Amino acid sequence: EIVLTQSPGTLSLSPGERATLSCGASQSVTSSYLAWYQQKPGQAPRLLIYGASTRAAGIPDRFSGSGSGTDFTLNISRLEPEDFAVYYCQYYGTSPYTFGQGTKVEIK
Amino acid sequence: QVQLRESGPGLVKPSETLSLTCTVSGGSISSYYWSWIRQPPGKGLEWIGYIYYSGSTNYNPSLKDRVTISVDTSRSQFSLKLSSVTAADTAVYYCARRGSKTGPHSYWGQGTLVTVSS
Numbered sequence: 001e002i003v004l005t006q007s008p009g010t011l012s013l014s015p016g017e018r019a020t021l022s023c024g025a026s027q028s029v030t031s032s033y034l035a036w037y038q039q040k041p042g043q044a045p046r047l048l049i050y051g052a053s054t055r056a057a058g059i060p061d062r063f064s065g066s067g068s069g070t071d072f073t074l075n076i077s078r079l080e081p082e083d084f085a086v087y088y089c090q091y092y093g094t095s096p097y098t099f100g101q102g103t104k105v106e107i108k
Numbered sequence: 109q110v111q112l113r114e115s116g117p118g119l120v121k122p123s124e125t126l127s128l129t130c131t132v133s134g135g136s137i138s139s140y141y142w143s144w145i146r147q148p149p150g151k152g153l154e155w156i157g158y159i160y161y162s163g164s165t166n167y168n169p170s171l172k173d174r175v176t177i178s179v180d181t182s183r184s185q186f187s188l189k190l191s192s193v194t195a196a197d198t199a200v201y202y203c204a205r206r207g208s209k210t211g212p213h214s215y216w217g218q219g220t221l222v223t224v225s226s
Contacts, residue, residue, distance in 0.1 A: 001169075035212040037153075044202055044216035045153065056214065088153055092212055096168040097143075099153040 002026055002091045006100035012108040019076040021103045023089035028069045033093030036065055036074045039102075040085045048087075049074065079105070110135040112203050112217035120197075120224050126190040130203030130217060137161050137184045141206040143213060144177060144188045146199040149221075154199075158206065159186055193224045 003026035013019055023034070031052035037045035047056040049065035052072055062077040076083055084107050089100040116128035130142070144156040157167035159177040167175050171190070179186040190197060200221050204213040 033210065037213075044219050045213075046216070047212055047214050050212040056212075090153075090155075090212070092206075093210070095166050096170070097155040099155070101152045 001096055002029055002094070002098050004089050004091060004098055004100035006087075006089060006103045008103060009101075010104045010106060012106050013079055014108045015079050015081055017079050019074075019079055019083070019105055021074040021076075021087055021105070023067075023072040023074070023100050025070045025072070025091065029091050030093050031068045031072070033091055034065075034067070034072050035090045035092060036063075037088045037090065038083075038085050039088065045088060076105075081107075110205060110215045112205065112215060114201060114203050114217045114220040116220065116222070118221060118223060120193055120222060121226050122194055122224055123192055126188070126193050126197060126201075126222055126224070128188045128201055128203075128220065128222070129185050130187070132184045132186075132205070137179070137181050137186070141209055141211070142177075142179065142186045143204045143206060145202045145204055145213070145216075146197075147202070147219070148196075148199045156188065156190075156201075160209075195224050198222065198224045 005024045007022045034052040036049040039045040053065045064075045086102045086104045088102050111133045120126045138161045143158040159165045174191045176189040200219040202219045203217045205215040
Protein backbone atom coordinates (compact mmCIF):
# COMPACT_ATOMS: atom_id res chain seq x y z
CA GLU A 1 0.00 0.00 0.00
CA ILE A 2 1.26 3.45 -0.92
CA VAL A 3 1.32 5.81 2.06
CA LEU A 4 1.01 9.50 1.20
CA THR A 5 2.28 12.08 3.68
CA GLN A 6 1.25 15.69 3.23
CA SER A 7 3.03 18.71 4.65
CA PRO A 8 2.54 21.03 6.28
CA GLY A 9 -0.56 20.05 8.22
CA THR A 10 -1.71 23.65 8.25
CA LEU A 11 -0.62 26.58 6.12
CA SER A 12 -1.52 30.07 7.36
CA LEU A 13 -1.38 32.61 4.54
CA SER A 14 -2.99 35.84 3.40
CA PRO A 15 -5.00 36.35 0.23
CA GLY A 16 -2.70 37.09 -2.68
CA GLU A 17 0.14 35.01 -1.29
CA ARG A 18 1.54 31.85 -2.87
CA ALA A 19 0.79 28.46 -1.34
CA THR A 20 3.04 25.44 -1.73
CA LEU A 21 1.70 22.09 -0.55
CA SER A 22 3.72 18.88 -0.52
CA CYS A 23 2.75 15.24 -0.89
CA GLY A 24 5.32 12.52 -0.31
CA ALA A 25 4.85 8.89 -1.29
CA SER A 26 6.25 5.96 0.68
CA GLN A 27 7.66 4.53 -2.54
CA SER A 28 8.17 5.76 -6.05
CA VAL A 29 4.86 6.06 -7.91
CA THR A 30 3.80 6.75 -11.45
CA SER A 31 3.03 10.45 -11.70
CA SER A 32 0.23 9.66 -14.12
CA TYR A 33 -1.87 8.57 -11.17
CA LEU A 34 -1.40 11.37 -8.65
CA ALA A 35 -4.35 13.68 -8.02
CA TRP A 36 -5.11 16.69 -5.84
CA TYR A 37 -8.54 17.51 -4.43
CA GLN A 38 -9.92 20.56 -2.67
CA GLN A 39 -12.51 20.19 0.07
CA LYS A 40 -14.48 22.96 1.72
CA PRO A 41 -16.48 22.48 4.92
CA GLY A 42 -19.65 20.50 4.36
CA GLN A 43 -18.80 19.80 0.74
CA ALA A 44 -17.51 16.85 -1.22
CA PRO A 45 -13.94 16.92 -2.48
CA ARG A 46 -13.43 18.53 -5.88
CA LEU A 47 -10.85 17.28 -8.34
CA LEU A 48 -8.24 19.95 -9.06
CA ILE A 49 -5.28 18.15 -10.63
CA TYR A 50 -4.77 14.67 -12.08
CA GLY A 51 -1.78 13.01 -13.64
CA ALA A 52 0.27 15.12 -11.21
CA SER A 53 0.07 18.24 -13.39
CA THR A 54 -3.10 18.34 -15.50
CA ARG A 55 -5.79 20.71 -14.33
CA ALA A 56 -9.31 19.31 -14.26
CA ALA A 57 -12.03 21.01 -16.26
CA GLY A 58 -12.88 24.49 -15.00
CA ILE A 59 -9.96 24.76 -12.57
CA PRO A 60 -8.27 28.18 -12.65
CA ASP A 61 -4.69 28.36 -13.88
CA ARG A 62 -3.47 29.69 -10.52
CA PHE A 63 -3.52 26.01 -9.49
CA SER A 64 -0.59 23.97 -10.72
CA GLY A 65 0.82 20.57 -9.89
CA SER A 66 4.24 19.09 -10.35
CA GLY A 67 6.49 16.31 -9.21
CA SER A 68 7.59 12.77 -9.86
CA GLY A 69 8.79 9.68 -8.05
CA THR A 70 8.04 10.24 -4.38
CA ASP A 71 7.68 14.03 -4.22
CA PHE A 72 4.73 15.99 -5.51
CA THR A 73 3.68 19.62 -5.11
CA LEU A 74 0.52 21.64 -5.49
CA ASN A 75 1.04 25.34 -5.98
CA ILE A 76 -1.56 28.06 -5.75
CA SER A 77 0.05 31.13 -7.26
CA ARG A 78 -2.11 33.82 -5.66
CA LEU A 79 -4.59 32.79 -3.03
CA GLU A 80 -8.15 33.92 -3.57
CA PRO A 81 -10.64 33.98 -0.67
CA GLU A 82 -12.37 30.88 -2.05
CA ASP A 83 -9.11 28.87 -2.00
CA PHE A 84 -8.99 28.57 1.78
CA ALA A 85 -9.86 24.91 2.25
CA VAL A 86 -8.36 21.48 2.88
CA TYR A 87 -6.35 19.86 0.11
CA TYR A 88 -5.77 16.13 -0.32
CA CYS A 89 -3.45 14.24 -2.60
CA GLN A 90 -4.40 10.76 -3.81
CA TYR A 91 -2.64 7.96 -5.60
CA TYR A 92 -5.00 6.04 -7.86
CA GLY A 93 -2.59 3.85 -9.78
CA THR A 94 -2.86 0.71 -7.71
CA SER A 95 -5.40 -0.47 -5.20
CA PRO A 96 -5.97 0.57 -2.47
CA TYR A 97 -6.28 4.13 -3.71
CA THR A 98 -4.89 6.01 -0.75
CA PHE A 99 -5.21 9.65 0.23
CA GLY A 100 -2.86 11.87 2.14
CA GLN A 101 -4.06 13.18 5.48
CA GLY A 102 -4.69 16.63 4.09
CA THR A 103 -3.26 20.15 4.32
CA LYS A 104 -5.48 22.91 5.62
CA VAL A 105 -4.89 26.30 4.04
CA GLU A 106 -6.23 28.90 6.43
CA ILE A 107 -6.43 32.66 6.43
CA LYS A 108 -3.64 34.29 8.38
CA GLN B 109 -23.85 17.28 -16.12
CA VAL B 110 -23.38 14.05 -14.23
CA GLN B 111 -24.89 14.03 -10.75
CA LEU B 112 -24.56 11.45 -8.02
CA ARG B 113 -26.76 11.21 -4.96
CA GLU B 114 -26.30 8.95 -1.97
CA SER B 115 -29.28 7.66 -0.04
CA GLY B 116 -29.88 5.37 2.90
CA PRO B 117 -30.34 5.27 6.67
CA GLY B 118 -28.48 7.87 8.66
CA LEU B 119 -28.36 5.72 11.77
CA VAL B 120 -27.25 2.09 12.01
CA LYS B 121 -26.93 -0.03 15.13
CA PRO B 122 -23.62 -1.68 16.05
CA SER B 123 -23.13 -5.16 14.54
CA GLU B 124 -25.75 -4.48 11.86
CA THR B 125 -25.23 -3.85 8.13
CA LEU B 126 -24.88 -0.39 6.65
CA SER B 127 -26.62 -0.09 3.28
CA LEU B 128 -26.34 2.87 0.94
CA THR B 129 -27.35 3.50 -2.66
CA CYS B 130 -25.92 5.97 -5.15
CA THR B 131 -28.18 7.14 -7.95
CA VAL B 132 -26.54 8.45 -11.10
CA SER B 133 -28.26 11.02 -13.29
CA GLY B 134 -27.28 13.17 -16.24
CA GLY B 135 -25.14 10.46 -17.74
CA SER B 136 -24.83 6.75 -18.30
CA ILE B 137 -23.66 4.34 -15.62
CA SER B 138 -22.13 2.21 -18.34
CA SER B 139 -18.43 2.24 -19.21
CA TYR B 140 -17.36 3.86 -15.95
CA TYR B 141 -15.93 2.87 -12.60
CA TRP B 142 -17.92 3.75 -9.50
CA SER B 143 -16.39 4.14 -6.07
CA TRP B 144 -17.39 4.50 -2.47
CA ILE B 145 -15.21 6.71 -0.28
CA ARG B 146 -15.77 7.65 3.34
CA GLN B 147 -14.63 10.35 5.75
CA PRO B 148 -14.99 10.06 9.53
CA PRO B 149 -15.98 13.35 11.16
CA GLY B 150 -13.01 15.72 11.22
CA LYS B 151 -10.72 13.18 9.55
CA GLY B 152 -9.35 12.29 6.13
CA LEU B 153 -10.63 10.29 3.20
CA GLU B 154 -10.64 6.51 2.88
CA TRP B 155 -11.35 4.69 -0.38
CA ILE B 156 -13.67 1.73 0.25
CA GLY B 157 -13.88 0.11 -3.16
CA TYR B 158 -15.14 0.34 -6.70
CA ILE B 159 -17.38 -1.48 -9.13
CA TYR B 160 -17.28 -1.44 -12.90
CA TYR B 161 -20.66 -1.23 -14.64
CA SER B 162 -20.18 -4.84 -15.74
CA GLY B 163 -20.04 -5.91 -12.09
CA SER B 164 -16.33 -6.47 -11.46
CA THR B 165 -15.19 -5.12 -8.10
CA ASN B 166 -12.08 -4.09 -6.19
CA TYR B 167 -12.12 -3.51 -2.44
CA ASN B 168 -9.79 -1.93 0.07
CA PRO B 169 -8.11 -4.85 1.87
CA SER B 170 -8.74 -3.14 5.20
CA LEU B 171 -12.51 -3.53 4.65
CA LYS B 172 -12.65 -6.38 2.17
CA ASP B 173 -14.16 -8.94 4.56
CA ARG B 174 -17.12 -6.69 5.34
CA VAL B 175 -17.80 -4.86 2.06
CA THR B 176 -20.03 -5.67 -0.88
CA ILE B 177 -20.58 -3.26 -3.76
CA SER B 178 -23.18 -4.05 -6.41
CA VAL B 179 -24.61 -2.31 -9.46
CA ASP B 180 -28.06 -2.10 -11.04
CA THR B 181 -27.59 -0.62 -14.48
CA SER B 182 -31.31 -0.64 -15.22
CA ARG B 183 -31.84 1.81 -12.36
CA SER B 184 -28.54 3.68 -12.83
CA GLN B 185 -27.66 2.83 -9.26
CA PHE B 186 -24.85 1.18 -7.38
CA SER B 187 -24.88 0.16 -3.75
CA LEU B 188 -22.68 -0.36 -0.73
CA LYS B 189 -23.16 -2.87 2.04
CA LEU B 190 -20.84 -2.83 5.05
CA SER B 191 -21.48 -5.54 7.60
CA SER B 192 -20.76 -5.82 11.32
CA VAL B 193 -20.44 -2.08 11.76
CA THR B 194 -18.95 -0.40 14.83
CA ALA B 195 -18.63 3.21 15.93
CA ALA B 196 -15.43 3.39 13.87
CA ASP B 197 -17.59 3.15 10.73
CA THR B 198 -19.33 6.43 11.54
CA ALA B 199 -18.50 8.68 8.61
CA VAL B 200 -19.73 10.69 5.70
CA TYR B 201 -20.00 8.26 2.81
CA TYR B 202 -19.42 9.54 -0.71
CA CYS B 203 -20.03 7.89 -4.04
CA ALA B 204 -17.84 8.97 -6.92
CA ARG B 205 -17.16 8.27 -10.59
CA ARG B 206 -13.92 7.47 -12.29
CA GLY B 207 -13.68 7.97 -16.03
CA SER B 208 -11.62 4.85 -16.47
CA LYS B 209 -9.86 2.17 -14.45
CA THR B 210 -6.85 4.47 -14.32
CA GLY B 211 -8.69 7.75 -13.96
CA PRO B 212 -9.17 10.05 -10.97
CA HIS B 213 -12.45 10.56 -9.14
CA SER B 214 -13.95 13.30 -11.29
CA TYR B 215 -17.51 13.41 -10.02
CA TRP B 216 -18.68 13.08 -6.42
CA GLY B 217 -21.98 12.92 -4.63
CA GLN B 218 -22.66 15.40 -1.84
CA GLY B 219 -22.13 12.70 0.77
CA THR B 220 -24.35 11.24 3.45
CA LEU B 221 -23.55 10.95 7.14
CA VAL B 222 -24.01 7.52 8.64
CA THR B 223 -23.81 7.25 12.42
CA VAL B 224 -23.32 3.89 14.12
CA SER B 225 -24.94 3.99 17.51
CA SER B 226 -27.37 2.01 19.59
